[in-house]
Every structure is written in structure tokens, then in C-alpha cells.
Amino acid sequence: MQADVRQMLKLCHVDTHYGPIQILRDVNIDINMGEITCLLGGNASGKSTTLRTIMGMVKPTSGTIEFDGERIDGLSIQQLVKRGISMVPENRRIFGRMTVRENLEMGSFLRSDRSGIREDMDRVFGLFPRLKERVGQLGGTMSGGEQQMLAMARALMSRPSLLLMDEPSMGLSPLFVQQTFDIIQEISRQGTTIFVVEQNANMALSIADRGYVLQTGEIVLDDTAANLRENKMMRQAYLGET
Amino acid sequence: MTNSKLKLGIRMGAYGGVATIYLCLVGIIETFSDRDIITGIISLGHTLLFLTALVTGYLNMQQVDKLINPAHQVVEKAPKPKDTIHSAVAGIITGISLVILVLVLDRFNIRDMLVNASPKLFELLLLEKGVTPTMVSLLPFGQGLAAGMLRLVVFSTVLGLVGGTLYLLPPTRRRSIMLGIAMVVLLGLLSDLMRIALNKPGWSEGFYKLIYTGRGLSSQGAVITLVATAAITSAWRYIPDSYTRVISVITAWLPTWIRITLASLLSVSLLLRLAWFLGIENVYPPILPDCPGLITSNISLTNCTEWISQGLSAPQESTEGGLASSAPAVSAAITLADSLMLLGIAASIFLLLVRTVQMSMSSDIQKWPAPPLQKLERAQRLVTLYLGVAALLFIPGVVGVYPSEVLVMVGLYVVMGLGLNIVVGMAGLLDLGYVAFFAVGAYSMAVLTTVDASVGGAQLSFWGALPLVVVITGIAGLLVGAPVLRMRGDYLAIVTLGFGEIARFLALSDWFKPALGGAQGIIKIPDIHIGGVEFVGPQKLYYLILVSCLIAYFITARLKDSRVGRAWGAMREDEQVADVMGVNTTAYKLLAFAMGALIASVSGAIFAAKLGTIYPHSFNVQVSITALGLLIVGGIGSLPGVVVGAFALVGLPELLREFSEYRMLFYGAAMVIMMLVRPQGLLPSARRGHKLQGNERDQDDWMRIAAESEAAGSESSG
Ligand SMILES: Nc1ncnc2c1ncn2[C@@H]1O[C@H](COP(=O)(O)OP(=O)(O)OP(=O)(O)O)[C@@H](O)[C@H]1O
Ligand SMILES: [Mg+2]
Numbered sequence: 026m027q028a029d030v031r032q033m034l035k036l037c038h039v040d041t042h043y044g045p046i047q048i049l050r051d052v053n054i055d056i057n058m059g060e061i062t063c064l065l066g067g068n069a070s071g072k073s074t075t076l077r078t079i080m081g082m083v084k085p086t087s088g089t090i091e092f093d094g095e096r097i098d099g100l101s102i103q104q105l106v107k108r109g110i111s112m113v114p115e116n117r118r119i120f121g122r123m124t125v126r127e128n129l130e131m132g133s134f135l136r137s138d139r140s141g142i143r144e145d146m147d148r149v150f151g152l153f154p155r156l157k158e159r160v161g162q163l164g165g166t167m168s169g170g171e172q173q174m175l176a177m178a179r180a181l182m183s184r185p186s187l188l189l190m191d192e193p194s195m196g197l198s199p200l201f202v203q204q205t206f207d208i209i210q211e212i213s214r215q216g217t218t219i220f221v222v223e224q225n226a227n228m229a230l231s232i233a234d235r236g237y238v239l240q241t242g243e244i245v246l247d248d249t250a251a252n253l254r255e256n257k258m259m260r261q262a263y264l265g266e267t
Numbered sequence: 268m269t270n271s272k273l274k275l276g277i278r279m280g281a282y283g284g285v286a287t288i289y290l291c292l293v294g295i296i297e298t299f300s301d302r303d304i305i306t307g308i309i310s311l312g313h314t315l316l317f318l319t320a321l322v323t324g325y326l327n328m329q330q331v332d333k334l335i336n337p338a339h340q341v342v343e344k345a346p347k348p349k350d351t352i353h354s355a356v357a358g359i360i361t362g363i364s365l366v367i368l369v370l371v372l373d374r375f376n377i378r379d380m381l382v383n384a385s386p387k388l389f390e391l392l393l394l395e396k397g398v399t400p401t402m403v404s405l406l407p408f409g410q411g412l413a414a415g416m417l418r419l420v421v422f423s424t425v426l427g428l429v430g431g432t433l434y435l436l437p438p439t440r441r442r443s444i445m446l447g448i449a450m451v452v453l454l455g456l457l458s459d460l461m462r463i464a465l466n467k468p469g470w471s472e473g474f475y476k477l478i479y480t481g482r483g484l485s486s487q488g489a490v491i492t493l494v495a496t497a498a499i500t501s502a503w504r505y506i507p508d509s510y511t512r513v514i515s516v517i518t519a520w521l522p523t524w525i526r527i528t529l530a531s532l533l534s535v536s537l538l539l540r541l542a543w544f545l546g547i548e549n550v551y552p553p554i555l556p557d558c559p560g561l562i563t564s565n566i567s568l569t570n571c572t573e574w575i576s577q578g579l580s581a582p583q584e585s586t587e588g589g590l591a592s593s594a595p596a597v598s599a600a601i602t603l604a605d606s607l608m609l610l611g612i613a614a615s616i617f618l619l620l621v622r623t624v625q626m627s628m629s630s631d632i633q634k635w636p637a638p639p640l641q642k643l644e645r646a647q648r649l650v651t652l653y654l655g656v657a658a659l660l661f662i663p664g665v666v667g668v669y670p671s672e673v674l675v676m677v678g679l680y681v682v683m684g685l686g687l688n689i690v691v692g693m694a695g696l697l698d699l700g701y702v703a704f705f706a707v708g709a710y711s712m713a714v715l716t717t718v719d720a721s722v723g724g725a726q727l728s729f730w731g732a733l734p735l736v737v738v739i740t741g742i743a744g745l746l747v748g749a750p751v752l753r754m755r756g757d758y759l760a761i762v763t764l765g766f767g768e769i770a771r772f773l774a775l776s777d778w779f780k781p782a783l784g785g786a787q788g789i790i791k792i793p794d795i796h797i798g799g800v801e802f803v804g805p806q807k808l809y810y811l812i813l814v815s816c817l818i819a820y821f822i823t824a825r826l827k828d829s830r831v832g833r834a835w836g837a838m839r840e841d842e843q844v845a846d847v848m849g850v851n852t853t854a855y856k857l858l859a860f861a862m863g864a865l866i867a868s869v870s871g872a873i874f875a876a877k878l879g880t881i882y883p884h885s886f887n888v889q890v891s892i893t894a895l896g897l898l899i900v901g902g903i904g905s906l907p908g909v910v911v912g913a914f915a916l917v918g919l920p921e922l923l924r925e926f927s928e929y930r931m932l933f934y935g936a937a938m939v940i941m942m943l944v945r946p947q948g949l950l951p952s953a954r955r956g957h958k959l960q961g962n963e964r965d966q967d968d969w970m971r972i973a974a975e976s977e978a979a980g981s982e983s984s985g
Contacts, residue, residue, distance in 0.1 A: 080847060106849035114847060120840040123833075131837050134830075135849040183849070 032094075033058040033187055033218050034079065039088035041071075041078045048074045050242045052088070056187070056235075061209065061219045063229040063250070066239035072222040073115050075239065076189045079220075080112050081105050092187070106135050111185035115192055117176040121165025125156055128164050128175055132182025141184070148215075149178040152208055170201045177205075181212065188212065190221040194228065206232050230254050238262075275330055276353035280360020280427075283323030287361060288368050290315060291392070294383035295929060300391055303483025304455030312391060314452060320361050320423040324354035324430025332434070351431035358427020362420035365392060369416055394418055443500035447493040454492055455484045456923055464667045511647060518646045520622050521615055529611045530653070536604040537657055543597055544664050545800050545807060659813060663806040672805035673921040675877065678812030679870045680897060680917045684909040685819040686866030687894045692904035692952075693823075693832060694859035695839025697760045700747070700767025701894050704864040706886035707743045708871025710774060711736045713789040713881050714782065722784050729795040729876050736872045737865045744864025748857045755842070767891050774883040788882035795876050808877055815873065816910075819866050824906055826862070835859060893917065896934055900941055902948020911949050 034056040041049040048071045056062045066072050077083050079090060081102045090098040097105060111132075120128050129149065133142045150157040153174045159167065164175060173193060180188060193209065194202040202225065210232050213219050223229035230236055236253045238246035246259060253259050290296050300312030309317075328346060331353055336344040371377065372389045393415030433441055454461070458479055465475035478488035517526065663671040683705060690698045715725045715732035725732070751762050774783050783789065795802040795811065802808050826832045834855050837845040846852050875881050897916045901908025916934065920926045926933055941948065 082843070082846070101851075102846050103849045103851055106847075112847050114844055118841050118844045120837055120844070122840055123836060127833060127836070130833060131845070131848050131850075134834065134837075179848075 031058040032056070033092065034220070035089075035091040036075075036079070037089045037091070039078060039085045039090065041074055041083055042086045043074075043083070047086075048242050049078065049085070052239075052242070052244055053247075054237055054244070056218060056220050058218050059213070059216065060234040061213050061221065061232055062235045062237070063233040064220065064222045064237045064239060065224075065226045065229060070239045071242040072239055073191055074242075076112060076191055076220075076222060079189060080110065103135060106183055109184070109186035110189065111180045111183045111187075112189040113176050113180045113191060113193060116195070117169075117172045119164040119167075119172050119175050119179065121163065123164055124161050125164060125167070125175060126160045128179050129156075129182050132179035133184075135183065142182070145182055145184055149181050152181075152211060153178050169196055170198070173197060173201075173205065174208075177208070177212075181217075185217060187218045187220065190219065192222055192224060194223065194225050202228060226259075271334065272331055272350070272353050273356065275334060276327055276356035277360055279323055279327040279330060280357035281364070283319055283357060283361035284364020286323075287316060287319045287365055290319065291365075291368060291388055292381050292383055293929075293932070296391060297383060297385060297388050298928065300387075302456075303458070303480075304452060305486055305489045306480040306483040308486060308489075311452075311456065313394075314455075316391075317422065317426055320358050320426035321430040321433075323357050323361050324351075324427030325434050326430075327354045327357040327427070328431040328434035346435065348432075348435060351428055351435065354431025354434075355424050355428040358424040358430070359420060361427065362423030365419050365423065366416045369393065369412075369419070373412060392419065394422075439501070443497045446500055447496040450496045451484065451489050451492050454478070454488075458483050460670060460922065463669055464665075511643070514647050514650055515643050516619060517615075518643060520619055525611070525615060525618075529608065529615065532604050532608040532611060536601060536608055537660070539597055539601045539604060541660055543601065545810070660810075663809040668805060670922075671809050673918055675805045675808050675812050676921055677913045677918045678809070678816050679874055680894065680913040681816045681910055682812070682819045682870040683867050683890075683894045684897050684901075684913055685816075685823045685906065686863045686870070688898055688904065688906070688909055689823060689826065689835075689866070690859050690863035691895065691898060693827065693839070694835040694856065696856065696859060697756065698763045698860075698863070699760045699888075699891055699895065700763035700765065700770070701863070701867060702886050702888065702890040703747065703767045703770035704740055704744060704867035705871040705874070705890060706770045706774065706883075707740045707864070708736055708868030709875040709881050709886070710783060710789070710871075711739045711868070712872035712875040713792050716793055716876070717789050717791050718793060719789065719791040722782060722789055729793070729872070730797075733869075733872060736868050740868030740871070741861045741865040744861035745857055747864070748860030752853055752856055764888070764891075767888055771883050771886050774886070783883075786883065788880055789875075790880045792875050792879050792881070794879070795873075802876075808873070811873060815869050819869070820906060822866070827906070831855070831858070892934070896938060898948075900937060900949060902951035905948060905950050905952035908948050908950040908952070915949070 032055055034054070036052055036054040039049055039052045040047060041052075052075060054062075054064075054075070064072050064075060074083065078085050081097075081100055081104075085098055088098075089096055092105075092108060092110065097108070097110075100108075120131060123131070129146060130142075133145065136142055155171060156174055156178055159171070164172065167175065177190070177193065180190075190209070193205050197205060206228055209219060209221065213232075221229060221233070230250045230253055233250040236246070236248065236250050237244055238253075238259065246253065246256065248256065296312040296316055298312070299315060300310045302311040303309075304311050304314050328350065331350055332346050335346065369389065369392050372384055372392075377384045393412070395415065433444065436444070458481075461475060461479060462481065465471040465479075477485075478491060479485060480488075484492065662674065666674075683701070686704070687698065687701050690696050690701070712729070712732055714722060715727045715735060716729060718726055727735075747763070747766050751759055754762060773779055775786055777785060779785070795808075800807070802811055834845065834850045837848060837850055838852050838855055842852055874885075878885075893916055897909065897912030899912070900915050901910070901912030916937065920930050920933060
């Protein structure tokens with residue numbers, strides 16, 4: 026490993042339960058600063074649960090999570106957002122009866138630096154020009170694709186250093202998927218570390234630096250994206266080869 | 268097509284029949300028949316009976332219109348006059364339904380089952396009571412059962428026909444007729460109120476005598492109302508324009524110093540009147556205390572100086588103390604301000620007239636002045652605000668005691684509604700036990716201030732106790748909020764409903780009897796004072812309520828557009844995501860409960876001081892239901908909607924005492940109708956309306972497209 030790679034997030038032996046049911050088993054994930062890391066896996070394998078565990082929405086039953094070298098498991102969501110983690114939830118879940126602008130303002134809820142917020146607003150409008158045209162529209166009346174853009178823009182409004190995304194390509198047309206991934210790369214180029222959960226393994230591995238594969242709550246593969254694309258088991262299970 | 272129209276007519280007629288029979292058997296027709304709308308011509312009960320037939324005919328025509336012309340696109344397809352025959356059919360069916368009811372009443376005794384199927388109802392239905400003989404003699408079929416039934420059918424048919432015709436009239440004409448009818452009914456209903464307000468010496472007495480008979484409208488009163496309504500509705504669209512024009516003329520042509528002087532004189536005169544009303548005597552001094560004297564040249568300036576000197580030398584050692592001793596001085600000051608103001612107004616009008624004449628003589632094209640738009644808008648806003656404030660301030664003295672009492676009730680519910688709007692409308696927490704906070708407010712005020720030594724003992728004044736009351740109730744809000752933090756939707760509703768009842772049972776219980784008085788409640792709660800002014804009686808309490816409403820309105824309006832309001836909005840939309848955005852949903856939920864509680868506590872505190880005595884049973888679930896209902900009627904989340912809803916659900920039933928028996932029925936009907944016709948509420952907040960209307964628009968588009976493709980299909984096949 027090169028010396029200049031810094032670890033941003035580190036999951037060590039994380040177990041997560043919902044009540045008595047164990048979902049994550051001994052999960053270890055390292056996310057390097059400035060990289061795009063992807064998490065692949067079948068339905069119900071625990072991908073969203075992993076993100077929810079990082080985000081503090083469920084507490085891990087054992088193991089540790091470190092962010093920038095400090096333990097963050099046990100912190101409240103607000104503290105995590107303040108430290109620079111933000112999340113694009115599964116299924117977009119924008120605020121339907123709020124306008125685009127108000128949705129974005131909710132994204133910067135914990136910030137009070139007005140000029141910085143305005144800067145970031147301009148920045149996301151640069152990434153998503155379509156949102157700028159529709160600042161006054163109610164979120165609920167936007168199309169599915171537009172809602173996905175809004176969800177991503179909203180997450181960026183807290184100026185995160187680590188952006189968690191849960192299936193950003195879900196339900197989008199191929200053209201829109203391509204655009205979305207272009208934008209993810211652009212966000213990464215602007216300096217945000219990205220951890221993305223995807224079903225679309227091909228697409229995800231084409232932009233990612235590293236990949237993890239989760240199966241029934243256990244990490245079964247862990248390698249660079251390039252290696253994963255070549256991995257035989259990977260190709261059979263997720264890349265549609267027989 | 269004709270066949271389906273006929274079927275429609277029969278179906279609508281059957282609906283109308285069921286509705287009328289329902290009204291009869293519930294007892295509404297009979298109860299309401301004791302009240303005149305137009306004396307000697309028609310009672311409220313019969314108005315209702317006939318209105319049903321009219322509405323049936325109208326709605327039938329609307330359905331016919333929808334049937335033959337689905338998207339309101341093709342003019343040629345619009346219903347024709349001959350289609351009114353179907354409305355007549357609907358009317359006939361409604362009439363026949365009533366005839367069946369009459370026959371049943373005649374043959375069988377169903378009174379054991381249906382208490383309201385009384386002999387009086389029977390007579391009412393045969394038009395032997397409650398309507399004028401002239402009306403019956405229009406159709407002289409003679410006496411007896413058969414003749415009565417025939418009359419019933421003929422009346423219903425004609426009314427169905429009229430209803431159908433009404434639908435076909437051009438919209439403006441239709442609107443003025445319908446408004447005219449509504450006004451007649453409304454004025455008839457308000458006759459008791461008008462008697463109190465108008466039937467007193469002065470100009471208003473003549474007006475009252477002209478329109479009313481003492482029990483209802485007089486026949487010429489009804490005609491005048493109809494004509495006046497028609498005139499006003501047709502002139503309506505000119506009113507805003509002329510208002511703007513008057514203001515623009517005044518701003519452009521009257522020098523600023525004159526405007527300012529006039530406005531100050533007016534304010535002085537108004538404020539002095541208010542001081543008089545609150546501090547000295549419970550009536551307003553008339554415009555120019557000695558107005559007739561003034562006209563009969565007993566004229567002013569000498570008089571005024573006399574009054575003033577009287578005022579100045581008024582005996583200060585008067586035992587009544589306070590403001591009352593300065594009555595002559597205030598009266599003199601009012602006279603002075605009034606005379607100066609009238610002089611000023613006369614002079615300004617003269618000035619303006621001169622300018623107008625000058626303008627029309629000169630060949631200048633631009634006859635009317637056009638001050639800069641910004642200035643004009645500001646002036647208009649100021650004038651409107653001024654008029655609005657003046658109107659709000661003078662309502663209680665003008666309308667009298669009973670309407671002020673109603674306004675006080677409405678105001679108490681406006682405050683409560685604004686508080687509940689925070690919890691339900693803004694934060695999305697469905698609270699059915701809101702009465703608990705109202706009760707805590709009332710009871711803590713009672714305990715802290717009562718002079719009855721057996722309970723309480725603090726014996727604070729209202730103002731001393733109020734901060735404590737607010738704090739106590741705020742804490743109660745937190746206590747209720749804490750256990751329900753993790754509940755949502757229906758669970759939350761049920762649990763809070765329980766809390767509301769618990770509050771009442773605690774107040775009732777023997778356990779708390781030493782502190783809260785048990786079923787006997789707490790007595791001897793003192794009145795509210797500010798300085799020398801004692802706020803007793805609805806006319807004075809009104810001001811207190813008005814101020815609380817304004818404060819509550821201001822607070823909630825500010826909250827709505829604040830960071831807190833946005834956090835509540837996000838929480839209402841999606842609690843989990845709000846959490847992810849960094850909203851501390853626990854804290855904000857508690858804050859919503861506490862804010863809602865402390866606003867309700869103010870309402871409760873004034874309620875306690877107003878009554879002087881409170882009992883547990885004043886705080887039942889009906890209070891919560893009314894508060895929630897007024898939000899729904901007004902439009903959840905909308906602040907003006909709260910005010911409108913309070914007037915509709917609290918004011919209206921208070922005004923119409925007969926309704927009290929049917930209050931719950933009225934609420935239920937209002938809710939159902941709202942949900943069907945206007946689910947977003949009367950005055951929806953922008954976004955909710957936007958959403959629902961958006962859906963409606965989609966639907967309309969969809970229907971139009973469907974209709975077009977259908978038309979295209981039939982063309983190609985034909
Ligand atoms: N709140 C919960 N309570 C109980 N079980 C849960 C809860 N949330 C998720 N689960 C279970 O945990 C397992 C993993 O869920 P998770 O949402 O992490 O899957 P996923 O990998 O994101 O799947 P998908 O690709 O379908 O989104 C599933 O079996 C699910 O039923
Ligand atoms: Mg998932």
C-alpha cells in the first residue's frame with residue numbers, strides 16, 4: 026500500500042442485530058480517503074444495514090467503527106453529521122411536501138455558516154442544473170429520477186467528507202444510471218469520499234476503486250475494483266456470466 | 268341517452284327523498300319550524316324542506332351536464348332548457364318520497380321507534396303549519412290528506428324545476444340569486460341577534476323596523492335583501508378598483524401634512540372612545556357626543572371650551588376613582604377631536620372636489636392621478652391595516668353583549684387551534700387529547716388565583732399567575748410528550764385520547780379533591796385587572812382574547828417560517844430521514860408538545876378567569892374534537908384556516924341556538940362534506956392545496972383525454 030493513502034472509515038468486527046436476529050457478522054470494511062468504495066451483494070444480504078450501522082441509526086452489538094481515527098460507534102446521528110458523514114437513503118425519501126429549496130435547506134440543517142451554505146447550494150446546482158430550474162417545485166411532484174438527484178444534492182448540502190449512498194441507480198433508466206454514476210465520479214473528484222451500495226455491480230465496479238461483497242451478513246470478497254471485475258466467482262454471481 | 272338521463276333524475280330524486288325524510292325523522296324540520304325566516308311566509312323548517320328539493324333539482328342538472336358533456340369542452344353539448352324536465356322528475360321523486368312518509372305517518376304509529384315522527388311533523392308536511400295561508404292558497408286543492416299530498420308533490424316538482432333552471436343560468440346571475448337566497452336565510456336566522464344589536468334608539472331602529480318584524484324578516488325585508496344582494500354582487504368587481512382609486516386620489520392630491528393630521532385626529536378620537544368604553548361606561552359615546560345639538564346650531568367651539576374647562580376642573584376626589592372621575596374631560600376631548608376631524612374631512616373633500624373639477628376642465632388626458640406604484644401599494648396597505656385594526660377594536664361595542672360572548676368563545680378556540688396546529692399541522696403528531704392542556708391551564712390558573720380558602724391559597728392575581736401557568740402547562744406538555752415519543756399515527760392518537768380523559772378523571776377524583784375540588788370544581792376565581800380596568804363581561808374580555816389571538820398567531824407564523832418549523836415539517840414528512848439530516852427528532856417532538864401545551868394554557872387560563880368557576884366536565888373530549896375539527900375545516904397547517912374554522916365550528920353553532928341539539932350532527936356533516944368536496948380545507952395552506960389541486964388537475968386532464976379519445980372513437984365508427 027502507498028503511504029499517502031489515509032484511512033477514513035474503518036469497520037472492525039462489526040456485528041449488528043435487529044432484536045434477536047443477527048444481520049451483520051464480523052464485518053470488516055476499510056474506506057480510504059478520496060476513493061470510491063462500493064458494497065455489492067444480493068437482496069437482504071445486509072447492505073442497507075451496514076450503512077445504517079455506520080450512520081448510527083442502529084447500534085452495532087459488537088465491534089468498532091472508526092472515522093478519521095476516532096471511534097464513532099455510539100455517537101448520535103447529529104454528531105456524525107457534524108463530523109462530516111451524510112447519507113442518501115434507500116428509495117430517495119425526499120420530503121414530498123417541501124420545495125426543492127427547502128429540501129436542500131434541510132440538508133444543511135446543522136450548519137449555520139450562511140455564506141458556506143450558499144456556496145454549497147451553487148455547487149449542487151452546478152452538479153444538478155435541473156434542480157436549479159425547479160427550486161420552487163414540491164419534491165413530491167418531481168419525477169423519480171429528479172427525486173434521486175434531489176436526494177443526492179440534499180446529502181451534499183451538509184458538506185460531507187464521507188458520503189454514503191444506498192442504491193442510487195434503483196429504478197432509473199439506463200441513460201439516467203449513466204448520468205448518475207458520472208455525477209458520483211464528479212463528486213468524488215471534488216474531494217468527497219464515497220461509499221456506495223449497489224445492485225448494478227458492473228456499473229459500480231467501473232467507477233469504484235475498491236469493492237466489498239456481502240453475503241448473508243458476511244463479507245465474502247474484498248479487493249480492488251479491477252481485481253473484482255476479473256474474479257471468477259464475482260463474474261458468475263453478480264456480473265451476469267454463466 | 269334520454270333513458271340514462273331519466274334514470275339519473277330518478278336516482279337523484281331518491282337521494283333527495285332520503286335526505287328529506289332523514290331531516291324529518293331526526294327532528295330537525297320540526298325543531299326549526301318554530302323559527303321564522305320570513306315572518307308569516309316561511310319558517311326555517313320549511314325553508315330546509317324546500318331547499319332540499321331545490322338542491323336536488325340543481326345537483327341533478329349538474330349530473331346531467333357531466334353525463335352529456337363530460338369535460339365541459341363542447342358548448343353545443345351543454346344542457347338545454349328542455350333538460351330541466353329531468354330536474355322536475357327528481358323533484359317529483361323527492362315529493363313522492365315525502366308523500367310516502369306522510370302515508371306511513373297517517374297509517375302507522377311509528378313514534379315508539381322514531382320519537383320525532385310526531386303529529387306536528389305530519390301537519391308541517393301537509394303544509395298546514397309553518398307556512399302562510401297565501402302560499403297554500405296558491406294551490407287551492409282544498410283541505411285534507413289528499414290535497415296536502417298533492418300540494419307537497421307539486422311544490423317539490425316546481426322547486427326541482429327551479430333548481431335545474433338555476434343551474435342553467437349564466438354564472439354571474441346564478442351566483443347573485445343563490446347568494447340572495449343565502450342572505451335571506453342568514454338574516455332570518457340572525458334575527459334575534461339583530462334585534463339586540465339594532466333595535467335601540469337611533470338610526471338603527473328605523474332600519475331594524477324596515478327589515479325585521481321581531482321574529483324574522485318582514486316580507487319587504489326579504490325583498491330588500493334580495494335586491495341589495497343582487498346589486499352588490501353585480502357591483503362587486505368594481506369595488507376593489509374604486510377603493511384603489513380613492514386611495515390614489517387621496518395620496519396624490521392631499522398634502523401629506525393634512526393626511527397625517529387627519530389620521531392622527533381619527534386615531535385620537537378612536538382611542539379616546541376605546542378608553543371610554545373600557546374605563547368609564549360600557550357604551551361608546553356617539554359620534555360627536557352632542558350631535559343633534561351641533562346641527563341645530565348650538566355650535567361647537569364655545570361648547571367645547573366649556574366642556575374642556577369642565578373637564579379640567581372636574582372634581583378629582585371622586586370616590587369612584589380611576590378613569591371614571593375623568594369622564595367629562597374624556598368626553599370633551601372626544602368632542603374636540605371629532606369636530607376637528609369632521610372639519611378636516613369636510614375641507615379635504617372640498618379640496619378634492621375642486622381638484623377634480625379643475626382636472627376635468629383642463630384638456631389633460633391623464634385625468635386620474637397615478638402616484639408611483641410602490642407608494643400607492645404602501646398607502647393601500649396602511650389604510651387597509653388601519654381599517655382592519657379599527658374594525659377589530661370596535662366590534663364588541665357595536666355588536667353588543669351576546670355576539671361578543673360568541674366572539675370570546677371563538678377567540679378561545681382560535682388560540683387553542685393555533686396551538687394544536689403546531690402539534691398536528693406542523694409537527695404531524697395527531698393529538699386527540701389536546702383538552703388536557705386546556706384543562707391544566709385552566710386548573711392551574713384557578714388554583715393559583717382562587718380566593719376560596721379551601722383550595723389553593725396562593726391567591727395570586729391573574730397576571731402574577733399567568734407565567735406560572737404557562738410554565739406548568741409547558742411541563743405538562745413535556746410529560747405527555749415523553750411517553751409517546753416512539754408512537755406515531757393511530758397509536759399516538761389513541762394514547763393521547765386516553766391522556767385527555769385521564770386529565771378529566773384526575774380532576775374529578777377524590778384523591779385530588781383537596782387540591783382541585785373534585786366534582787364541585789374550583790370557585791371564586793377573581794376577574795382580570797389591568798390598572799383600573801376590570802375585564803368583566805364578554806365585551807371587555809374580547810380585547811384580552813384578541814390580544815392573545817394576535818400573539819399566538821404571530822408566534823405560530825414566525826415558527827412556521829423558522830428553522831424549527833422546517834425541522835417539524837421534515838419530521839412530519841419522514842421522521843427517519845429527518846433524523847439522518849441531523850434533526851434531533853426527540854427534542855423537536857417534545858418542543859412541539861410543549862409549545863402546543865403552553866399556547867392552550869393561555870386559552871384555559873382566560874377561560875377560568877372568565878367563568879370564575881370551573882368544573883371537570885367542562886374539559887371533556889368534545890373540546891379536543893372541536894379543536895381538531897376546526898383545523899380540518901380550515902385546512903390543516905393553515906393559520907388563517909384556524910380562524911375560519913373556529914368561526915365555522917364554534918361561532919355558527921353558538922349563534923344558532925336551535926342547532927345546539929344537533930351540534931354533533933352538524934360537525935359530522937361538516938366533516939363529511941369537507942372531505943368530499945374540499946379535502947384541503949376552506950383556506951388551505953399553499954402547499955397542501957397545491958398538492959391536492961395538482962392531483963385534481965391531473966384527474967381533469969385525464970378525464971378530458973378520455974373524453975376526447977371517446978369522441979374520436981365514436982366519430983370514426985359513426
Ligand atoms: N428494522 C428491521 N427489523 C428487523 N429486521 C430487519 C429490519 N431492517 C432490515 N431487516 C432485515 O435485515 C435483513 C437485511 O436487510 P437490509 O435492508 O440490510 O438488506 P439489503 O442488503 O439492503 O437488501 P436490498 O438489496 O433488498 O435492499 C433483511 O432480511 C431484513 O428483513
Ligand atoms: Mg437495501
